Amino acid sequence: MNNLNQFIVLGNLSKDPEIRFTNDGIAVTDLRVAVNKRWRDKEGNDNETVDFFNVRAWNKLAENCANNLKKGNRVLISGHLNYRSFDTKDGKKINVMNIIADVVAASLEFNGVKINENILSDDSIAIGK
Secondary structure, three states: OOOOOOEEEEEEEOOOOEEEEOOOOOEEEEEEEEEEEEEEOOOOOEEEEEEEEEEEEEHHHHHHHHHHOOOOOEEEEEEEEEEEEEEOOOOOEEEEEEEEEEEEEEOOOOOOOOOOOOOOOOOOOOOOO
8 A cells, every 4th residue: 555645835935944953953944834825706806815834844954944045935845744743731732734844945936046055965966067
């Protein structure tokens, strides 16, 4: 049996990325992506809603997101959904759904972004070099 947990979202960052480091020094960056939905109802009125998605990036991807993205940037994110549940000290159950990013790409659909660094691994092929 094959399982699939893949999520793709295209939207704008609703706040600047927030980076932190675990006790082991691993980078974690949280992103908040807003996706607007516009439609016209049967009376001809324009309507809009916004869905917000919490995204978490780890390791070098987390560092690159924190160093290169800012509020308002349009991003395309591919990742998987992560669900967790926990109880607070007062006994309230909290459910949290996050997207764990595998790929974060800046969209050039409406604006440009400046990438601060381009690091190739030893086994990467540099095009044009």
